[in-house]
Amino acid sequence: MSHSARDWERPGLSERKKRIARAAIEAFLADREPADTGDGSGLVVPDAAWCERNVRSFDLHIGACSTLLRFALGMLVVLLEWLPIVIVGRASRMSRLSLEERIRYLEALERHRVSWFALLFIGTKLPMLFAAFEEGAPLASTGFDRRTTQTRRRLVIAANRGQNP
Amino acid sequence: MRSLFGGLARAPAARIDSDASIVHGRELSRGFRHRADVVVVGSGASGMTLAAILAEAGLEVLVLEEGPYYRHQDIAQFTPTQSLRRLFREAGMLTAIGVGQTPLISLTVGRAVGGSSLLTGGVCYRIPSRVHHEWVREHGLTELSEARLEAAYVEVERRIAVTEVPVDMRSLSTAKFVEGAEKLGISMKPLRRNTGHECEGNGRCNFGCPIGAKRSVDIAYLPSLLAHRGRVVSDAMVDGVIERGGRVIGVRGQLLGGAFGAPSHRFEVEASAVIVACGTVHTPGVLRAAGIRSYGLGRFLTLHPCARVVGRFDDALHGWDGALQSCFADSLDDDGTLFNSVYTPVNMLAASFPGVGPELHARVRELTHYGVFGTMVHDEAGGRLVPGIGREPTLLYEMAPRDLARLKKGMGVLAEMAFAAGAREVLLPIFGMTPLRTMDDTRRFAAEPLDARRLECLSFHPLGSARMANDRRRGVVDDSGECFEAPGLFVVDGSVLPTSIGVNSQVPIMAMATRLAWRLRDRLV
Numbered sequence: 001m002s003h004s005a006r007d008w009e010r011p012g013l014s015e016r017k018k019r020i021a022r023a024a025i026e027a028f029l030a031d032r033e034p035a036d037t038g039d040g041s042g043l044v045v046p047d048a049a050w051c052e053r054n055v056r057s058f059d060l061h062i063g064a065c066s067t068l069l070r071f072a073l074g075m076l077v078v079l080l081e082w083l084p085i086v087i088v089g090r091a092s093r094m095s096r097l098s099l100e101e102r103i104r105y106l107e108a109l110e111r112h113r114v115s116w117f118a119l120l121f122i123g124t125k126l127p128m129l130f131a132a133f134e135e136g137a138p139l140a141s142t143g144f145d146r147r148t149t150q151t152r153r154r155l156v157i158a159a160n161r162g163q164n165p
Numbered sequence: 166m167r168s169l170f171g172g173l174a175r176a177p178a179a180r181i182d183s184d185a186s187i188v189h190g191r192e193l194s195r196g197f198r199h200r201a202d203v204v205v206v207g208s209g210a211s212g213m214t215l216a217a218i219l220a221e222a223g224l225e226v227l228v229l230e231e232g233p234y235y236r237h238q239d240i241a242q243f244t245p246t247q248s249l250r251r252l253f254r255e256a257g258m259l260t261a262i263g264v265g266q267t268p269l270i271s272l273t274v275g276r277a278v279g280g281s282s283l284l285t286g287g288v289c290y291r292i293p294s295r296v297h298h299e300w301v302r303e304h305g306l307t308e309l310s311e312a313r314l315e316a317a318y319v320e321v322e323r324r325i326a327v328t329e330v331p332v333d334m335r336s337l338s339t340a341k342f343v344e345g346a347e348k349l350g351i352s353m354k355p356l357r358r359n360t361g362h363e364c365e366g367n368g369r370c371n372f373g374c375p376i377g378a379k380r381s382v383d384i385a386y387l388p389s390l391l392a393h394r395g396r397v398v399s400d401a402m403v404d405g406v407i408e409r410g411g412r413v414i415g416v417r418g419q420l421l422g423g424a425f426g427a428p429s430h431r432f433e434v435e436a437s438a439v440i441v442a443c444g445t446v447h448t449p450g451v452l453r454a455a456g457i458r459s460y461g462l463g464r465f466l467t468l469h470p471c472a473r474v475v476g477r478f479d480d481a482l483h484g485w486d487g488a489l490q491s492c493f494a495d496s497l498d499d500d501g502t503l504f505n506s507v508y509t510p511v512n513m514l515a516a517s518f519p520g521v522g523p524e525l526h527a528r529v530r531e532l533t534h535y536g537v538f539g540t541m542v543h544d545e546a547g548g549r550l551v552p553g554i555g556r557e558p559t560l561l562y563e564m565a566p567r568d569l570a571r572l573k574k575g576m577g578v579l580a581e582m583a584f585a586a587g588a589r590e591v592l593l594p595i596f597g598m599t600p601l602r603t604m605d606d607t608r609r610f611a612a613e614p615l616d617a618r619r620l621e622c623l624s625f626h627p628l629g630s631a632r633m634a635n636d637r638r639r640g641v642v643d644d645s646g647e648c649f650e651a652p653g654l655f656v657v658d659g660s661v662l663p664t665s666i667g668v669n670s671q672v673p674i675m676a677m678a679t680r681l682a683w684r685l686r687d688r689l690v
Contacts, residue, residue, distance in 0.1 A: 009250075030522040043522070057246055064249075064256040066557040073258075103522040110519065111597040115618040118596035119269060122621065127258065129516035131246045133529060141526075143533035144485065144511045150242055152375045153367045153486055 012062030012070050013077070018055055020081045023095035025054045025128050027102035043099055050138065057131035076124050080109075083120075087112060181398065186391040187234050187278070190400030191422035196430035201227040202394075202689065204416060204436040206403045206451060209280020210671050211658040211678035212442030213382035213390065214321070218682035220395035222690050227396050227434055231443075232276035233422060234399035237384055240283065240373035245510045248372040252277045252284065255557065259446070261468060261548060261624065267564040268620035270468055272627060273371070274446055278399050279383035281444065282671060284371045285625070286490040286507060287358035287379045289327045290668035291318055291676075293498075304663050305635040308644035308680075317679040321672055325380040326361035334366050336487025338536035339506040341478055345582030346494055346504075353492045356505070359385075359671075360488075368485040368508050382675075401432060402556070406439065406455040406654065413439050413455060413654040437689060439653055442678070445627040445660040449550050450558055452631060452641065457650045459641040461632050466548030467665035468562060468624035471541045472576050473507065475514070475592040476583030481533040484508045501543035501568075501667060502575045508537050517621075519592065519600075538582065540575030543667030544568045550630055560627075564617060572622070573615050580607040594621035626670040631660040646681045657681050 013021065026046060033042035062073050084090045084097060088105045097105060109121040133142050134149060146154065181188055181197040202224040205216045212228060220226045233251065235243075240252065249257035254276040261270040275281035297311040307313070321327075332355065335343070343353045358364070363378035370379050377384060390397070400422040407415035415435035441451050449463040485508060494504040509517070511532060518528040528535075545565040553559040564572075580591045580601055590600040593610065596619045601607055634640020637649035640663070646655040657678045659670055666673060 028521055028525065031526045032523040060250060061246070061256050061258075064251075065258060066255060066553075067555040068553055068557060068559075069255055069258060106521045107524075110521065115596070115616055118619055122596050125521075126516055130249065130512065131244075132512065133515040134244050134246060134512040139512065142511045142515055142529055143481070143483070145483065146485075149244055149369065149372075149510060149512065150375060153365055 009060050010063035011059045012065065013059045013074070017074060017077045018059060020077050020095050021058050021128060022051055022055050023102065024080055024106070024124065025051050025058070027099060027106055028125060028129055029054070029132060030099055030103060043103075045099060050132075054128060054132050058128045061127050061130065073123070073127070076120055079120055080124050083109070083117070087117065186396050188396065188398045189234060190398050190420040191233070193420055193430060196420065196432045198432070199227060199434045201225045201434060201436045203227070203438045203440060204229065204434045205440040205442055206416060207280065207442035207444060207658065208278045208382070208397060209275060209442060209444060209658065210282040210382055211674050212440065213279065213282075213386045214675045214678040215440060215442065215657050215682040215685070216395055217386040217390040218679060219686055219689070220390045220393035222686045223394065224686075224689060225394040226390065227398065227436070228390070229401040229403055229416070229418070229434065230278045230397060230399045231402040231421065232278065232399065234278040234397065237373070237377045237381070241375045241377065243373055245369075245372045245512055261560040261562040263618060264561050264563040266566070266569065266617040267547075267562055268617050268622040270470060270562055270622045270624050272446070272468070272560070272624045274444060274627070278387070278397060279381050282381040283373070283383065285379075285381070285669070285671055286370050287360050288490050288505065288669040289322065289325070289357045289359050289672045292666050292673045293668060296664065296666050300663055306633060306644055306663065309633070309663070309677075314676050314680060317676040317683070318672065320679055321675045325359035325385045325675070327357050327359050327672070328361055329355045329357050330364070330488050330491040331355070334364060334488040335491045335506070336366070336368065336484045336508060337480070337482040338484030338508055339487060339491050339538070341476070341482060341536045341586045341588075342506065342538040342579070342582050343492060345584070345586030348585040349581060351494050351496045351578075351582070353494050356491055356493050358488070358490065364488055366487040368487060368489050369510055370489040372510060403451055404454060406451070406651075407433065407435060408455075412652050415439060438655060438685060440655045440657055442656070442658040444658050445630045446550065446558060446560060448656055448658055448660040449630050450552065452648065452651075452654075452656070453552070455648070455651045455654055457641065457648055459648070459650055460638060462641050463550040463558075463630050465546035465632055466550065466560070466562070466630045467544050467546050467628050468548055469541050469626040469628075469665060469667070470544055470564065470568065470572055471539055471623045471625065472572055472594050472620065473509070473537055473539045473623065474576055474579035474583065474594070476536050476586075476588035477531060477534050477590045478536060478586070478588055479534070482536050483533055484536055485511060497575070497578070498667070500571060500574070502571050503541045503543070503667060504575065504579065505539050505541060507539040519597075536583070538579050540572065540579055542568050542571045542575065544665050546629060546665065548627070548630075569615070569617050572620070573611070577607055577611045580610070595619050596621065626659070628659045628662045628665060628670055631656050632663050633661040634663070645684050655681070655685065
């Protein structure tokens with residue numbers, strides 16, 4: 001039996017938590033139009049399929065953890081949803097904020113002087129983005145010059161062999 | 166009969182329902198009862214090493230591994246996130262909870278056939294002489310002297326092909342930090358790694374070498390184990406021991422990893438010698454299940470806390486091209502700080518950059534310009550393990566103020582190296598911190614107090630939760646690895662190390678397992 005057939009994958013998030021994760025991932029991965037002046041109007045919503053891949057990866061990641069860690073990470077996701085009122089004074093859930101407001105909220109969380117809030121930020125951001133730049137165009141955007149992360153290094157000696165058989 | 170979770174054991178079926186030498190426990194349709202000369206719980210650097218040596222001596226050895234088995238060819242095809250989910254305990258998110266002024270520390274621990282040896286950067290050190298001397302002089306452990314371990318070191322280094330990393334295998338990321346170090350008068354030395362002369366510098370040793378150059382134990386020892394009288398059952402979690410006449414004579418547990426919702430099956434294995442090699446974090450749980458309450462069990466744990474400093478340079482470095490780890494500096498070794506070259510897979514590096522949205526993307530687009538270097542601290546024993554909810558223990562760690570100061574100093578020195586080599590900005594692993602832009606910023610960082618809870622800290626070498634001692638009042642196992650309180654039960658993994666060692670622990674653990682295996686062989690054969 002191949003390893004892929006043997007690896008059943010267990011989801012770890014409820015649909016509600018997936019919606020929260022999707023909203024956060026959208027903000028983490030939003031970009032600006034090249035000519036944007038920085039007033040927020042030029043924000044580009046990331047590709048939906050890309051966000052969905054990251055939600056799926058995050059879901060499987062949590063599913064691969066022990067019961068206690070699954071519970072803890074689930075709690076972090078819930079906290080991420082409800083903390084805008086504490087962090088940026090907006091009486092709204094994170095997933096209902098506009099993209100620009102979500103980015104501001106997450107930035108404020110990252111730089112918050114209370115270290116627990118910064119930990120909440122990093123504890124959710126990292127697993128949500130583990131897969132974000134792992135393949136395809138996002139991987140290429142890092143400047144990584146191999147086809148995939150599993151591809152072997154292109155050695156100079158191999159190139160020379162190709163030119164001078 | 167004792168169990169980690171209590172409760173009555175169900176009688177398992179008769180025999181292992183497979184003739185394969187590596188049995189995937191998750192595919193078995195029923196449990197089993199088995200008899201072997203030696204049963205080894207855990208298949209990492211220590212367990213596999215010892216199992217192979219005993220099998221080569223003609224003993225029938227059964228290795229039980231909680232995690233799954235993958236061929237190294239399969240592992241080489243995993244993306245980093247697949248590796249995290251399939252090979253790393255807690256999918257790479259195992260964390261030590263900081264007590265007081267201590268950061269949360271993320272631990273890298275393997276959970277697969279091959280254990281953490283699958284996840285190393287291949288770095289091979291011996292235990293420094295001063296640590297050996299301390300163990301002999303202050304702990305009275307003459308068996309752990311440098312001279313007694315010499316033959317075991319030589320044997321291990323031969324089998325895993327330890328060689329010095331040539332200078333031309335260094336990545337440009339590493340070269341930048343080396344350049345900075347030279348300007349500061351810090352000398353860098355080549356690391357030794359277990360890749361022979363086959364390393365191509367693919368830069369992903371810790372997520373599976375694409376060409377199998379890294380001689381982890383699944384490559385260096387497993388084939389020999391299987392060629393002799395050894396077998397491995399993966400997906401088999403031990404949760405209790407079997408005792409008879411006051412002596413441990415076997416283990417029992419359950420098979421994991423079946424289809425979601427499918428019932429798990431029980432197993433029992435009896436043997437003349439029972440070896441526990443579950444690693445520092447999980448061995449105490451098995452020993453507690455055996456009724457052991459020795460002083461120090463689950464306490465005095467050391468982690469070698471590490472921090473990673475990232476610098477942005479004008480040149481494109483493509484830091485992924487080159488040996489993942491290639492050189493080190495021990496100029497602050499007397500102060501308990503080591504600097505090791507390292508790199509991080511691009512997707513992990515990108516995810517860890519500070520910022521959200523456009524700010525994050527701006528850094529990701531410049532990723533080729535970033536170089537990485539690491540620092541590691543020879544720490545005091547501030548960790549302890551307490552039974553958690555479910556099968557994972559909870560790890561608490563209180564960092565000594567001296568260790569925090571060392572870590573901060575190490576990060577400061579790395580930032581200075583980066584600026585000396587021309588870095589435009591340096592990202593310290595401190596959540597929410599503005600990047601350093603100049604050498605003056607580095608000096609200000611050194612002068613200001615550091616809130617440890619904002620520190621992004623890593624650990625790759627948890628050690629010492631079931632310490633070896635020459636007296637049952639001071640430790641858990643004697644100098645042959647046998648538990649004081651449970652005759653017949655041996656421990657061979659990193660948990661027996663009496664103190665932190667200040668260097669990467671794979672070769673020391675394997676050398677100690679080799680020496681213990683030789684002594685056990687003399688008793689059993």
